[in-house]
Structure formats: structure tokens, C-alpha cells
Amino acid sequence: MASVLAKTKRKKIIFPTKNELSEAMAEYTANLSAKFCKVRGYFTVVLSGGDLISWLSELVEPMYQESIEWSKWHIFWVDERVVPLDHKDSNYKLAFDGFLSKVPIPVANIHAIDKDCAALGDAKGAALLYEECLKRLVNRDIIRTYKASGFPQFDLQLLGMGPDGHMASLFPGHYQIKEKADLVTYITDSPKPPPKRITFTLPVINCASYNLMAVCDEAQADAVAKVFSDNFDLPAAWLTADKEAIWFLDQAAASKIPKGH
Ligand SMILES: O=C1O[C@H](COP(=O)(O)O)[C@@H](O)[C@H](O)[C@H]1O
Numbered sequence: 001m002a003s004v005l006a007k008t009k010r011k012k013i014i015f016p017t018k019n020e021l022s023e024a025m026a027e028y029t030a031n032l033s034a035k036f037c038k039v040r041g042y043f044t045v046v047l048s049g050g051d052l053i054s055w056l057s058e059l060v061e062p063m064y065q066e067s068i069e070w071s072k073w074h075i076f077w078v079d080e081r082v083v084p085l086d087h088k089d090s091n092y093k094l095a096f097d098g099f100l101s102k103v104p105i106p107v108a109n110i111h112a113i114d115k116d117c118a119a120l121g122d123a124k125g126a127a128l129l130y131e132e133c134l135k136r137l138v139n140r141d142i143i144r145t146y147k148a149s150g151f152p153q154f155d156l157q158l159l160g161m162g163p164d165g166h167m168a169s170l171f172p173g174h175y176q177i178k179e180k181a182d183l184v185t186y187i188t189d190s191p192k193p194p195p196k197r198i199t200f201t202l203p204v205i206n207c208a209s210y211n212l213m214a215v216c217d218e219a220q221a222d223a224v225a226k227v228f229s230d231n232f233d234l235p236a237a238w239l240t241a242d243k244e245a246i247w248f249l250d251q252a253a254a255s256k257i258p259k260g261h
Contacts, residue, residue, distance in 0.1 A: 007206060007240040012228070012247040014254045018055065018216050021248050025214060026058035028246075029156060030068055032210055036155045037069045042142050046076045046157040046200070048168060049091030052214050053098040056158070060102040074109045074142055075100065076134075078157055078205065079169035082123045082186070082196035085115050089194050111137070113198060123186040123196040130198055131184040146207035146242065152183060153242065154208040161215050162192060165223045165234025169199035177202055177235050202238055211241040216250040224249060225256035 015021040029045075036043040047053070058064070081089045092112040100110060111133055112118075117126035134152050137143045146153040161167050170177045171191055179185045179201040186198045205211070213236065215224055224247075227237045239245050 007242060008245050010228075010239065010245050010247065012249055012254070012257075014249050014251060016251055018250050021214060021216065021250055022055040022058045025055055025158070025212065025248055026061070026064055028212060028248075029059060029158070030064055032156050033068050033073070037072045040144075040155075042072050042074060042155075043069075044074045044076065044143055044155045046078045046154045046208065047091070047095050047099075048078045048158065048160045049081070049094050050160040050162070051216065052158055052160040053094050055214055055216075056099045060099065065103065068103075070104045071106060071109075073105045074111065074137070075105060076111050076154065077113070078159060079197055079199040080113045080118075080126070080130075081194045082113070082118055082121055082126050082198060083194055084119045085112060090118070121196055123188050123198060127182075127184045127186040127198040131182065134183055149203075149207070151204055151207045156210045156212065157205065157208045157241075159205075159211060159213045159239070161213060161220065161223060161227075161236040163219050163223050164191070165226060165231075165236050166192070167213070167236040167239060168205060169197040170202065170205075170235040172233055172235060177238070202235075206238070206240045208241050209243045211239055211245045212248060213239060213246070214248045215253045218252040218255065220253045221256040224253050225258060228257045228261040 033043045077091050080091050083089045085092050113126045114129040138152050144153040165172055176185050183204050185201050188196050190197050226234050
């Protein structure tokens with residue numbers, strides 16, 4: 001595990017309200033989009049599910065609609081529930097309804113899990129095919145690779161954390177957090193429904209250039225405090241990045257962080 005930790009130090013910014021967090025997340029994303037589109041001609045963005053999608057609302061405002069080079073974006077999911085893509089629990093559907101349908105990202109650049117595996121509830125197959133999808137895009141040089149390790153390196157991941165400290169579909173006490181060889185793994189007994197999910201593994205998550213973890217609300221305060229006290233029983237405490245791992249918190253979520261952390 002040490003190798004995945006030996007990167008950037010965790011940073012945080014605390015915002016008075018969710019609105020301000022949402023505005024800052026849009027600005028952070030837009031700035032990185034401009035940087036990566038200019039340098040590489042692509043911007044690879046990884047989404048999670050959950051509350052995060054509603055906080056992306058600021059990015060669909062006219063200022064960003066008009067300035068962002070949406071055609072250069074490629075979208076991925078850090079984790080996905082293995083349910084049909086039009087199911088209410090699908091992270092793809094959540095992102096499509098709340099964000100992707102409102103911005104002009106080419107359909108071919110939206111990399112959802114395989115729709116047949118999703119419809120059949122085949123978590124293992126979905127993980128294998130998603131890993132193949134990542135490798136194909138690495139070969140096409142759309143996804144970069146991380147230095148010598150050869151792992152895919154995404155430009156920006158926008159992440160969330162559950163009140164139990166789970167990140168992506170890496171849950172406390174489940175072995176998936178220890179997976180080091182595969183890029184994508186799966187779980188069939190997720191403690192949070194639905195039970196079947198796929199997830200990027202920790203080495204892939206931590207290879208990203210920029211990881212932004214957004215967490216709001218009092219219900220998350222205990223988990224946030226544990227993360228900032230380096231309690232590594234919580235998967236989210238392992239989050240690092242190549243360039244920057246930054247936590248965007250509202251005041252309620254940050255309210256129990258011990259002084260000095
Ligand atoms: O189940 C999931 O939960 C986490 C956290 O969601 P939130 O609703 O507490 O923000 C999310 O990041 C993950 O993508 C999702 O599958």
C-alpha cells in the first residue's frame with residue numbers, strides 16, 4: 001500500500017455553502033479543461049455517482065457552456081452500479097440526466113459500462129469489458145499512462161464519499177481496496193445497495209493527475225474527521241493523486257475535523 005500513498009499530500013478547502021462549493025468546482029474543472037485541451041487536445045474526466053452530480057450544475061451555466069471545449073472531453077465512471085443503464089440506480093443515468101444531456105460532449109466520448117452486462121447484472125463481465133475499454137483508449141493515446149507503471153492516468157476525477165468512508169465502490173472492510181494488479185474490479189455484495197458494482201482500483205484512482213473529492217453535510221462529518229485524522233480503515237483516507245488531491249468540503253462536513261488537521 002505504501003506506494004499508492006507516496007504522492008501528494010491531502011489538501012482541503014472549506015466553503016460556507018454548497019453553492020459556493022459548486023461554483024468553485026466548476027471553476028477548478030474549467031481551468032483544468034483549458035489546460036489539458038490546450039496541451040493534449042483531450043480532457044479525460046472521471047465522474048462518480050451520488051450527490052456530486054447535482055453540484056456539477058454550475059458547469060452548465062452559459063459562461064461555461066460557451067467557453068469549455070466540450071468536444072475534447074472524454075467521460076468515464078470511477079464506479080458504476082451493474083443495473084440497466086436506464087435504471088434509477090445507474091450512475092450513468094444520474095450523470096446523463098443531471099449533466100451530460102445538457103452539454104455538447106460527443107456521444108462517442110461518453111464511456112459507460114457495457115450495456116448488455118449492465119442489463120444482465122453481470123458484474124465480472126462489466127469490470128472486464130470496462131478494463132478493456134480503458135486499455136483501448138490508452139492505446140489510442142486518449143488516456144495517458146502514469147510514468148513507468150503503465151497504469152491509465154486520468155486528467156481529473158470528481159469523487160464523492162459515503163458516510164461510511166467509502167470512495168468509488170471501495171468499501172471499508174472489503175478486499176477490493178487491496179487490489180493492485182487489475183484496473184477495474186467488481187463487488188457483488190456491496191453494503192450500500194445495489195449490491196453489484198464495478199469500481200476503479202485504488203492504484204488507478206491514485207494515478208490521476210487531479211483528484212477532487214467533494215463532500216457536504218453533517219451526515220459526513222464523522223467520516224471526514226476520520227479521514228483527516230489519517231484513519232486508513234476508511235477507503236477515502238487512501239486518496240492521493242499525481243499532482244493534487246483536494247477535498248472540497250462545506251462547513252457542515254468539515255465541522256468535526258480536529259484542530260490542526
Ligand atoms: O454509491 C455511491 O456512493 C458514493 C457516495 O455517494 P454520496 O451520495 O454519499 O455522495 C459515490 O461517490 C459513488 O460513485 C456511488 O456509486
